[in-house]
Amino acid sequence: MDDQTTSEAKLSGPGPVNERIVRDLRTRLMRGELAPGEILTHRKLAEQLDVSPMPVRDALRQLVAERALEVANGNRSVAVPRLNHAKLHDLKTIREGVEGLAARLAAERWKPHELAQIEAILAETSDGAGSPDASRNQRFHFAIYAASQSQVLLPLIGSLWLQFGPYLPRAGQLAGGKIGAGDKYHREIVEALRARDADAAEAAIVADIGQAMDLLLTHGLGDTGSGG
Amino acid sequence: MDDQTTSEAKLSGPGPVNERIVRDLRTRLMRGELAPGEILTHRKLAEQLDVSPMPVRDALRQLVAERALEVANGNRSVAVPRLNHAKLHDLKTIREGVEGLAARLAAERWKPHELAQIEAILAETSDGAGSPDASRNQRFHFAIYAASQSQVLLPLIGSLWLQFGPYLPRAGQLAGGKIGAGDKYHREIVEALRARDADAAEAAIVADIGQAMDLLLTHGLGDTGSGG
DNA sequence: TTCCCCAAACTGCGATCTCATTTTATGTAA
DNA sequence: TTACATAAAATGAGATCGCAGTTTGGGGAA
Incomplete structure (x- = not known):
């Protein structure tokens, strides 16, 4: 058949x-x-x-x-791995460290077409009103990490994202699509990149990650969370 | 054959x-x-x-x-991947960031038996005279990273080590087994851990990694190095 | 001697099959 | 109704086979 x-x-x-x-x-x-x-x-x-x-x-x-x-x-x-509170908190800490490093490097190393790409993705957000696209947030972050010019770092970050990925949409629903929708930190990141300010870029990325992961820690670990 | x-x-x-x-x-x-x-x-x-x-x-x-x-x-x-100068330098930068973070966390989180284990591995070095064992260096580092209590970080670091592993012995020979044999930084690391000093622990790890990776950058990339 | 063409060998990919082990369902006995 | 033993189903690991694409080497022609 x-x-x-x-x-x-x-x-x-x-x-x-x-x-x-x-x-x-x-x-x-x-x-x-x-x-x-x-x-x-x-x-x-x-x-x-x-x-x-x-x-x-x-x-x-x-x-x-x-x-x-x-x-x-x-x-x-x-x-598909289950995450408990401790593991998710661990993930937050490591993400802040690793992706913060990537942001530092990106601020020092970005090329014009890469910054243009990052700004273009950020611009996407403001045209449509109610589309809290997680994919857009993901593309924004990885465009920055690609600008770090580090072939070593990208796979590591990819692995980290896949680990909390399954929890993103659930927290996204409960939080009203706040993750990646509030562009405040994203604008700060772009500003820091443009100024070649590594410290500010790291700080903004860490703030963005902290806010997103706190949402996951608060709303992402529902009934099905820490079973295994 | x-x-x-x-x-x-x-x-x-x-x-x-x-x-x-x-x-x-x-x-x-x-x-x-x-x-x-x-x-x-x-x-x-x-x-x-x-x-x-x-x-x-x-x-x-x-x-x-x-x-x-x-x-x-x-x-x-x-x-087996070939590393050119740029890739190896990238690896050095990422190692400093990631393993520096691990050292920070270890300084804050180690448990007594873990510090004892770390000190025991360091003590091994001083008993035997001329055995610049790369394995001992590896066990020393990973005992520290295990003390970071981060299940997320360990696989990342393991991946990093496997990437420069093939170049370790070649540089080790040419450098007279300096890698991991000079215990100066290792002693500093243990001292920082014992004092729960995250900044010092990170600095000592970064210094240790920097020294080792500089040896690789200097002596590890012989004729067969940057082919691909 | 040099160049080129074709056949043989090699390689990873994917399908199919077997086997040991574990899970799950079923039916019987207490 | 419950507990348990046994049968049936399911699963991952591994072996074997065939296929398509590529590499390689040898032989013939210029």
Whole structure:
């Protein structure tokens, strides 16, 4: 039967199947489409995506290595990690340190087209009124980190984001889309970048991260939070 | 090559085969037994280790995700990454930031048995005279980072170390085993930890890292260094 | 000797299958 | 109704196989 029962075949983009699965899962994690604690098995995912379990296995192993997923039940299966208060607070501390460093470097090293890109993303926010897009916030931050010119730093930050990604939309709903919507800190960041002021850039990023992570700490850890 | 036929089966320790391969490759990377630029193919490695290519494939994918290895020739094969001067300098900067943060946290959070462990590792150095063991240096650093109590930070630092690991022994030889052998900064670190002085701990770690990475920058990038 | 073309070998990717182990469901006995 | 033993289902790990794309090496022609 070629008529599939449900909505499969969402794998888009170039590259091998396993890479497309990784991209797909990364996107779904950052969109909150995968709930913390959710179990991902090779065969079920493979059936959903209409591929064999093999590239799924590759993709899951890679995401586990990136700390975007974790092994559960011994080696039994892979799951979306649950975060308790302590872990989320830890994540906040490390994000402030690591992304603060990235902001410092970006302030010292950005090139004109990179600052233009950052400003363009910030401008997107002000045209539409009620679109608290988490993706826009993400693109804003990573445009800055890319301007740090550090090939070493970017994967580290990517791993950090994937770890709290599943909790973003839940807190976003409860907080009325405050995360990344209030542009106050973002404007401060751009201003600091433009002035090549590393200290101010770090301070603004730390403030932005602190506000966002405090929202997660307050509203993100609902009933399903600290179970495992 | 006659030694190929008998030099297999070095996989020790518990767990699935793929995990043992990961451990084995990690150890070999940190010991400099794998040269930068060296190509690792599924089948050859599988034959060496006397396993099927499947767990090797899993292990290589995981190490690529950790940036300990990289894909070469498109998607053709996996190789030990080569570092050029810029990349190594980038690594130095990020190490100073990230491991400096870890030292700060460790100074604030260490528990008695952890400080005792750190001091014990430092004491090892002074008993034996001429053993500039890189492994001891590594254990010293990671004992400190473990005392940071940050589950998020440790994997990040582990990834950083694997990236410069292949260059450590070469610089170690040329520098006469200076890396990790001069205990000056290590003693400063322990002193700062004991005093719960986060600033001093960070400064001492940064000095230690700076000295080690400068050695790598000076002596580690020989002829085979900046190829890719 | 030099250049070029084609065949053989090699490589990673993906599919399929088996197996040991664990989880889950079922049915029986207390 | 509850407790437990047993069967059935599910799962990850690993082995084996085939395929498409690339590299490589050898042989023939100029």
